[in-house]
Amino acid sequence: MEHKSLEETLREHPFLEGFKPEHIRKMAEMALEVQFGRDQIIFREGQESGLFFLILSGKVALEISAPGRILRVQTLGPGEELGWSSVLGEGGKHFQARSLETVRALAFEGARLRQACEQDPSFGYALMRQLLKVVAERLQATRLQLLDLYAPRAAKLI
Amino acid sequence: MSEVAQATLTMTRARVLAVEKETHDTFTLTVASADPDPLPPFEPGQFSMLYVFGVGELPISISGDPGEPERQVYTIRSVGQATHTLVSQRPGNMIGVRGPFGTSWPVKAARGKDVLIVAGGIGLAPLRPVIYHVLRHRDDYVRLLVLYGARSPRDLLYRRQLAEWGRAPDTQVLVTVDYGGLSWRGHVGVVTTLFRQVRLHPSETVAFICGPEIMMRYVVRQLEARGLAPEDIYISMERNMKCGVGFCGHCQLGPYFVCKDGPVFSYRQMQPWMDTHEL
Amino acid sequence: MTEPAAQPSGAVWLTREGLNQLLGALRAQGYEVIGPRLGEGAIIYDRIQTIEDLPAGWTEEQEAGRYRLRRRQDDALFGYNLGPQSWKKFLHPPVLRLFSAEKNNGEFRILPPDGESPRYAFVGVRACELAAIAVQDRVLLGDQFVEPNYEARRKELFIVAVQCTRAAPTCFCSSMGTGPQVQGGADLVLTELSEGFVARAASARGAEVLAAIERRPASAEECRQAEEAVAAAAAQIVRRLDTRDLVRRLYEACESPHWDDVARRCLACTNCTMVCPTCFCTTVEDTSTVTGDRAERWRKWDSCFTESFSYIHGGSVRTSVRSRYRQWLTHKLASWVDQFDMFGCVGCGRCITWCPAGIDLTEEVKKLLAPV
Numbered sequence: 188m189e190h191k192s193l194e195e196t197l198r199e200h201p202f203l204e205g206f207k208p209e210h211i212r213k214m215a216e217m218a219l220e221v222q223f224g225r226d227q228i229i230f231r232e233g234q235e236s237g238l239f240f241l242i243l244s245g246k247v248a249l250e251i252s253a254p255g256r257i258l259r260v261q262t263l264g265p266g267e268e269l270g271w272s273s274v275l276g277e278g279g280k281h282f283q284a285r286s287l288e289t290v291r292a293l294a295f296e297g298a299r300l301r302q303a304c305e306q307d308p309s310f311g312y313a314l315m316r317q318l319l320k321v322v323a324e325r326l327q328a329t330r331l332q333l334l335d336l337y338a339p340r341a342a343k344l345i
Numbered sequence: 346m347s348e349v350a351q352a353t354l355t356m357t358r359a360r361v362l363a364v365e366k367e368t369h370d371t372f373t374l375t376v377a378s379a380d381p382d383p384l385p386p387f388e389p390g391q392f393s394m395l396y397v398f399g400v401g402e403l404p405i406s407i408s409g410d411p412g413e414p415e416r417q418v419y420t421i422r423s424v425g426q427a428t429h430t431l432v433s434q435r436p437g438n439m440i441g442v443r444g445p446f447g448t449s450w451p452v453k454a455a456r457g458k459d460v461l462i463v464a465g466g467i468g469l470a471p472l473r474p475v476i477y478h479v480l481r482h483r484d485d486y487v488r489l490l491v492l493y494g495a496r497s498p499r500d501l502l503y504r505r506q507l508a509e510w511g512r513a514p515d516t517q518v519l520v521t522v523d524y525g526g527l528s529w530r531g532h533v534g535v536v537t538t539l540f541r542q543v544r545l546h547p548s549e550t551v552a553f554i555c556g557p558e559i560m561m562r563y564v565v566r567q568l569e570a571r572g573l574a575p576e577d578i579y580i581s582m583e584r585n586m587k588c589g590v591g592f593c594g595h596c597q598l599g600p601y602f603v604c605k606d607g608p609v610f611s612y613r614q615m616q617p618w619m620d621t622h623e624l
Numbered sequence: 625m626t627e628p629a630a631q632p633s634g635a636v637w638l639t640r641e642g643l644n645q646l647l648g649a650l651r652a653q654g655y656e657v658i659g660p661r662l663g664e665g666a667i668i669y670d671r672i673q674t675i676e677d678l679p680a681g682w683t684e685e686q687e688a689g690r691y692r693l694r695r696r697q698d699d700a701l702f703g704y705n706l707g708p709q710s711w712k713k714f715l716h717p718p719v720l721r722l723f724s725a726e727k728n729n730g731e732f733r734i735l736p737p738d739g740e741s742p743r744y745a746f747v748g749v750r751a752c753e754l755a756a757i758a759v760q761d762r763v764l765l766g767d768q769f770v771e772p773n774y775e776a777r778r779k780e781l782f783i784v785a786v787q788c789t790r791a792a793p794t795c796f797c798s799s800m801g802t803g804p805q806v807q808g809g810a811d812l813v814l815t816e817l818s819e820g821f822v823a824r825a826a827s828a829r830g831a832e833v834l835a836a837i838e839r840r841p842a843s844a845e846e847c848r849q850a851e852e853a854v855a856a857a858a859a860q861i862v863r864r865l866d867t868r869d870l871v872r873r874l875y876e877a878c879e880s881p882h883w884d885d886v887a888r889r890c891l892a893c894t895n896c897t898m899v900c901p902t903c904f905c906t907t908v909e910d911t912s913t914v915t916g917d918r919a920e921r922w923r924k925w926d927s928c929f930t931e932s933f934s935y936i937h938g939g940s941v942r943t944s945v946r947s948r949y950r951q952w953l954t955h956k957l958a959s960w961v962d963q964f965d966m967f968g969c970v971g972c973g974r975c976i977t978w979c980p981a982g983i984d985l986t987e988e989v990k991k992l993l994a995p996v
Contacts, residue, residue: 201541248525248533259525262533267541287530324538327563331535332523336557337466337496354722354772356734379731398725398732399912399919424937439731585935587908590769593926594905595933597955600962605768621878623947 193218197293200241201266202317210310213303218293229284230270236280237297240269245290249282261328262287268321273297274314354590356396356441357384361434362416367502371422371467372432373408377415379439386414386445389452389474390553390581390609393444394589395419400430404586404604406471407445412481417442420470420502446589448609450475450579455551459488461543463564465536465556469493469502471581471608472555480513489516490543494536494556497522498529517543536560540567547572553609555581562619565612578612599624635842635850636834638814638821640701644675645837646784646812647747653833655745655782658714660707666691667707669714672747675701686792686973689982702748702816705792708978710901711753714744715777716760722773722908722921732919741776747784749810751803752795754785755970756901758809762964763904782829785810789853791860794973796986799865802970804857815850822850863973865986866993867957874958877992878950886988887946889981894927896975896983897952902968903927928952953985 193215197203203211221240223229230236232251242265249261260282263269269284269292276297304311359376367373378384387393387407396402409418423432434440452460452475460479464472479489491510495501501520511518519539521532532539536556545568552568554561561580568578584603587593596603599618601610618624638646650657651673659672662679672678681699684707685692696703725734749757761778764771788795788804797803806813811830814821822842825831842850897903907926912919926933928951934941942948960968969985976984 246532257527259527259529259533261538262521262525262531264532264542328535328538331537331559331563334559335496335523336535336560337494337500337523358732398727399910399916401910402908402921428937437730441732441734583936584941585933587906587926591767592764592769592771592904593907594928595907595926597928597951597959600959602963617875623942623944624878624951 193220193293196243197241200243200293202241202268202321204317206313206317207309210313213307213310214295217295217299217303219295221292221294223286223290223292225286225288227286227290229286229290230280232281232283233279235278236270237273237276238270239273239295239297239300240292241295242267242269243291243293245292246287247290248285248287250285251282257283260332261325271318271321271325274300274318276301354443356443357382359384359417359440359442361436361438361440363436364432364434367420368500370424371420371500371502373418373420374431374434374440375409375416375418376440376442377417378442383415384417384442387411387417387474388445388449389478390449390471391445391447392471392589392608393417393419393442393446394586395431396441396443397427397430397434398439398441401427402441402443402587403427403431404446404589405431406581406608408470408473410477410481411474412477420467420473422467443589446604448607450553450581450609451551452478456485458486459490459546459550460486461490461492461545461550461552461568463492463536463552463554463556465494465560466496466500467502468554468556468560468581472553473503473506475553476510480510480516483514487515487549489513490545491516491518492521492536492539492543493519494521494523494539494560497524498526498531519543535563537563537567540571545571545573547574550577552578553581554579558582558619565619575613575616576611579609580612580615581608582610582615583608635822635824635847636839637842637846638823638837638839640675640820642838643701643814643821646833647672647674649833649836650745650747650782650784653745653782654743656742657745657747658711659747660702660704662693665693667693667704669707669709669711669746669748678702678748679704683790684792686794686977687982688794688976688984689979691977698818700816700818702786702814703790705788705790705795706750706753706972706974708899708974710756710899710972710974711746711749712756712760712901712904714742714746715757715781716764716774716904718925720773720923722923724918724920727917727919741773741780743780744777745782745784747786749783749785750788750972751785751806752797752800752970752972753901754783754806754809755797755800755802756972757783759902759964759966759968759970760904762966763902767964782833783810784812784814785826787813787815787850787854788857789816791857791862792973792977793862794976795861795971796863796865796973797971798858798861799863799867799986800967800969800971801867804861805854815853817846817849817853822846863976863984863986865957865969865971865989867967870989871958871961873993874954874989878954880992882988882992883946883950885991886949886983887944889983890929890945890949891981892929892931892945892948893980894929895978895980897927897929898925899974899978900956901972901974902956902970905933907933928955953988956985957989 358379360379363375365373392406405419408420423429525533584596586596591602591605678701683704764774811827956968
């Protein structure tokens with residue numbers, strides 16, 4: 188893929204909404220297009236994967252293993268982000284990511300992103316702001332999920 | 346007794362024609378009048394009071410096709426004694442029907458626009474008549490978007506129909522569950538996470554939402570953040586009801602009686618009241 | 625229902641014997657005559673035959689959380705203000721069978737109602753109570769739907785109003801604009817003086833009944849005395865409720881910490897809603913025989929102070945007493961206006977008198993609306 192078309196692709200991704208052209212260019216320089224076949228493990232729980240992904244097509248499931256079973260806690264699709272904790276670069280993965288169908292994504296090395304943030308605080312702010320949005324959305328969704336809204340005694344946990 | 350009074354408090358006796366098991370706790374009853382007069386026509390979103398002899402009466406949304414009013418369809422989740430009695434009915438049994446009551450989803454006002462349906466759990470039942478209506482009058486509307494969330498794959502209502510609707514022209518049906526196992530290859534996450542998957546045209550969209558109150562509040566916030574005006578967002582509220590016609594007082598919510606001023610309200614109407622605790 | 629007077633009739637003078645004849649005339653016309661009498665340690669509304677049944681020489685002492693019968697110096701028949709009961713117990717009965725049904729071979733059938741609705745004549749209706757009947761008319765007859773049981777009783781109703789010539793300390797009708805002067809809604813309006821009554825017909829039916837009993841034109845002096853007596857009652861009213869912009873101000877006070885203060889005193893006993901002449905909420909109970917072939921549906925007064933009132937699957941909406949008191953008070957004085965273009969409170973003060981904790985809504989409103 189040419190840099191130009193990468194930039195085009197990035198501009199259309201919701202994660203980069205509101206990014207300045209030079210920030211999009213910077214992202215494009217660091218992007219690597221990747222593809223996963225159906226039912227491939229993209230990263231495992233606990234693994235020190237340093238990649239952050241912007242999903243272009245296909246569906247990814249976040250899973251966590253419990254004795255005797257695997258729980259699927261969220262699925263992510265086109266226009267969404269995968270592996271946000273790689274941008275922070277602290278510790279291993281919290282979930283296992285599995286492609287449910289063929290997945291196309293742009294991958295970014297967490298270490299390079301951090302480096303770019305430190306060199307250019309304006310870029311760093313834009314990236315961190317978007318990342319915070321993603322995390323906030325995940326947090327709210329998780330809380331809603333915890334409320335178990337559709338259970339007959341929903342919101343009556345205590 | 347005046348004619349109005351007759352119409353509101355008189356019960357039509359109806360025969361149960363079919364009982365269909367939707368999920369482990371939810372059943373769909375199809376009924377038709379056993380009296381000389383047929384069951385009256387209804388608008389999408391309206392409800393009836395269903396009576397089981399000697400047991401009691403419950404408000405239940407009509408979940409069937411408004412184009413076929415004579416066979417009325419009710420999807421009921423068994424959550425207590427009274428609902429259990431209703432879902433335990435067998436074909437041939439007789440129940441009582443009063444109604445239809447209440448306001449409806451403004452399907453006419455949505456003409457020429459995208460119809461966005463956001464349903465949670467049993468909340469899909471009162472919205473199904475809208476889907477029937479839109480599909481029956483397909484040219485009157487632009488896109489039909491159905492976002493549906495349930496607790497788990499085994500809690501999904503109308504699974505076969507969801508797949509069928511998804512194949513209709515200009516129709517997008519996205520289904521998600523809060524908890525999915527490995528055999529579920531669909532979306533996992535609360536219903537609000539589906540908004541990342543659709544592109545809305547805020548000024549050309551009318552949204553109809555039904556589900557648990559917390560879910561509706563979250564959905565409304567998402568829609569407002571995406572630029573929908575409060576008057577283009579409609580929600581269906583639930584409160585205790587004994588009469589269905591504004592006399593028993595139980596269903597009051599701020600200045601409204603949910604039975605006669607609702608159950609369908611525009612968010613513009615409900616906005617000042619929805620976030621007040623224990624109103 | 626009460627028709628407007630065909631022509632305004634002049635005031636007449638009724639002796640006590642004339643009033644007795646009036647009761648007889650109403651009975652002769654097939655009315656079940658209901659009026660005040662002593663019972664249950666209070667003045668209650670019940671079936672009466674003659675003026676002998678009226679509470680001659682009795683009055684009451686009322687304050688927040690307090691009611692006591694007291695002897696009067698004279699033997700006035702209507703020398704009290706208000707007891708615990710209101711006329712709604714007749715028009716909107718506390719317990720009513722809505723229908724009975726029977727089941728045969730898997731088919732049930734709603735049985736035709738047995739008997740006709742009673743035809744009532746109320747004697748001794750106060751101005752605030754006329755207003756309360758008008759409020760219930762609006763709720764049960766004047767909105768989208770008509771409540772047939774109320775309608776059947778209401779359309780036959782004959783009302784003899786008796787104006788207040790004294791006020792209890794709990795009265796605040798003047799604040800609500802409902803009294804003490806009768807404004808409308810009665811067939812006959814009486815004002816009691818020491819020897820008899822100044823009476824005027826307020827409807828064609830009223831004039832007709834009046835024409836059949838012993839009477840003479842009231843003198844100018846008698847009319848003046850009657851007016852003064854009502855004015856004296858107005859002057860005795862001490863409680864006030866400021867209704868200016870009340871709806872908006874109460875909605876704004878929705879999260880006031882004062883609701884918690886009331887909740888600490890309120891027992892959620894439902895007394896205020898039972899004695900309130902406008903509270904209309906009901907629940908239903910379905911019953912069936914052991915054999916399962918006969919069923920009934922009963923309607924009973926209910927109260928927004930019970931936890932079960934707001935129950936939906938998963939629990940009640942209003943679990944706290946705070947929220948239930950707030951529902952009751954804001955309904956009476958704010959949301960009722962949105963719903964029915966009128967207040968749901970007529971200022972009779974019964975909720976103040978009969979509250980075992982002596983909670984006084986006029987005081988609570990002041991505190992709720994006081995600048996923080």
